Amino acid sequence: MTNVLLIIHLFVTLALIGVVLIQRSEGGGLGIGTSQGMGAFMGGRGTANLLTRTTAILGGLFFLLSLTLAVLNRGVVTNARSLLDAPATSTATPAAPAEPPAPKGPAVPTN
Secondary structure (H helix, E strand, O other): HHHHHHHHHHHHHHHHHHHOOOOHOOOOOOOOOOOOOOHHHOOOHHHHHHHHHHHHHHHHHHHHHHHHHHHOOOOOOOOOOOOOOOOOOOOOOOOOOOOOOOOOOOOOOOO
């Protein structure tokens, strides 16, 4: 159920982004291309009303789906943990102090 709602939520989100990007900032609607938008297929006022209603409906669906998904996933506990939650475990042992290097060159006899 949650996966289906999540996929629908994704499609609504993409549609909402597309509809908002199509609109002109002045509210003329379908601001792609020429100044008339889609030309003869719809008047400027009708296009603006259509896009405004579509944006409002998609925004409402987005809001409702977000709340529904939040309520459905409330209290769901998973076993997945963040890397930041667990303290770092070290398996390496501390290195032993290094012995001084042997002198190079001719050996000096000690008496």
